[in-house]
Amino acid sequence: xxxxxxxxxxxxxxxxxxAEIRDALDGLGWFDDPVDSQGDPLRRPFRLQPExxxxxxxxxxxxxxxxxxxxxxxxxxxxxxxxxxxxxxxxVDVYAENxxxxxxxxxxxxxxxxxxxxxxxxxxxxxxVLDYNQATPTTVFTVExxxxxxxxxxxxxxxxxxxxxxxxxEIVDTYTDEDDE
Amino acid sequence: MxxxxxxxxxxxxxxxxxxxxxxxxxGATLQRPTFRWVTERTFTGAGVSPVSGRPYxxxxxxxxxxxxxxxxxxxxxxxxxxxxxxxxxxxxxxETKLTVVLLDDxxxxxxTHGAGDLPDVILLGATEYTNVIELQTMGxxxxxxxxxxxxxxxxxxxxx
Numbered sequence: 001x002x003x004x005x006x007x008x009x010x011x012x013x014x015x016x017x018x019a020e021i022r023d024a025l026d027g028l029g030w031f032d033d034p035v036d037s038q039g040d041p042l043r044r045p046f047r048l049q050p051e052x053x054x055x056x057x058x059x060x061x062x063x064x065x066x067x068x069x070x071x072x073x074x075x076x077x078x079x080x081x082x083x084x085x086x087x088x089x090x091x092v093d094v095y096a097e098n099x100x101x102x103x104x105x106x107x108x109x110x111x112x113x114x115x116x117x118x119x120x121x122x123x124x125x126x127x128x129v130l131d132y133n134q135a136t137p138t139t140v141f142t143v144e145x146x147x148x149x150x151x152x153x154x155x156x157x158x159x160x161x162x163x164x165x166x167x168x169x170e171i172v173d174t175y176t177d178e179d180d181e
Numbered sequence: 182m183x184x185x186x187x188x189x190x191x192x193x194x195x196x197x198x199x200x201x202x203x204x205x206x207x208g209a210t211l212q213r214p215t216f217r218w219v220t221e222r223t224f225t226g227a228g229v230s231p232v233s234g235r236p237y238x239x240x241x242x243x244x245x246x247x248x249x250x251x252x253x254x255x256x257x258x259x260x261x262x263x264x265x266x267x268x269x270x271x272x273x274x275x276e277t278k279l280t281v282v283l284l285d286d287x288x289x290x291x292x293t294h295g296a297g298d299l300p301d302v303i304l305l306g307a308t309e310y311t312n313v314i315e316l317q318t319m320g321x322x323x324x325x326x327x328x329x330x331x332x333x334x335x336x337x338x339x340x341x
Contacts, residue, residue: 034240040220040248043239060309100235 004131004140005178013088013143013171014068016129018050020122021066021092024112027120030105044097046105053093061097061163064105066090072170082176087146094165106150106165113148113169127171144172184322191323195284198324199255206255214258214281216291216300218249251304252294256283258305278332279303279310285325303331 004012025031025048034042046062053059073086092109096102111117115125125145130137148169154162207213222243224236259280281303283291291300303310310331319326 029240032240036222036243036246038246038248040246042222042241042243098233098235100230100233101239104237104239 003178012129015132017127018066020127022048024120024122028108059095061095062101064092064094066092085174088171090169092167096163099163102163102165109167110148110150113145146170146172186322189322194324202255202257212306213253215304216252217302218295219301221247249295254287254290256281281329283327288327308333
């Protein structure tokens with residue numbers, strides 16, 4: 001097999017997108033733990049997780065979960081071949097300790113996905129997909145990030161739903177079959 | 182005082198209620214309700230939101246911090262999962278609720294300790310309860326009984 005198809009392709013895409021988001025947020029300082037002069041945290045630590053939030057699991061601000069929920073293909077790209085454009089729908093749920101952290105984090109996520117931050121290596125809306133089967137992962141193909149949108153659903157009552165943002169974006173993946181070079 | 186009665190032994194009544202509360206108090210200090218106030222910080226100078234007062238750089242040092250120490254008082258804490266359906270468009274949230282009942286003396290102690298503010302968070306074991314509100318105050322002659330109510334933000338151990 002000279003190309004990546006099926007479940008392995010989906011997993012490599014998810015892992016690479018997640019790693020790209022994680023590294024970009026790290027570059028922006030979100031995993032730092034700033035403290036005041038007495039050593040008390042200036043904001044709650046931020047965590048990123050490669051899964052969503054269950055109905056009975058912990059939701060401790062500040063936290064974001066990346067999920068791949070929908071495979072929305074296929075658009076045929078040319079006649080007489082198997083080349084199709086496929087769209088994978090991703091979500092990032094952000095639960096923040098207050099509106100400023102939530103707005104700041106959601107805005108950073110939106111623009112790093114859209115490739116508006118060349119200073120941290122996110123200067124284009126693409127993700128190089130790495131083959132993590134290799135001892136030293138290398139880029140095996142590239143996917144595009146499209147249709148980035150953000151929403152701030154305001155839930156009544158509890159604290160973690162008051163400062164909840166949802167980002168949605170699509171990964172555009174174009175390929176034919178196993179024999180694709 | 183509204184509803185006073187000369188034959189009602191308010192102090193003895195309070196002492197009796199506290200004894201009953203202490204009977205149900207867990208032996209481990211960590212398992213008892215702990216009242217916590219969020220540190221109030223003031224940021225000045227450039228780089229501060231004129232709307233919220235918070236900095237744009239999360240590492241900016243505050244000009245002033247008012248930290249209130251955690252406090253434990255004699256009270257009764259009741260944990261419960263809600264029976265109502267909390268379904269939303271993106272899933273069902275099953276949040277644990279906490280009810281804390283305390284006498285007027287302990288309630289006043291909380292307010293004094295918090296400079297007039299009720300606690301922002303109630304810790305019970307490893308669980309944090311936020312969105313603390315006060316429900317209806319009940320009175321029995323000179324004694325008032327206060328009820329605080331909170332929702333769990335986290336059902337796992339706090340790692341901060």
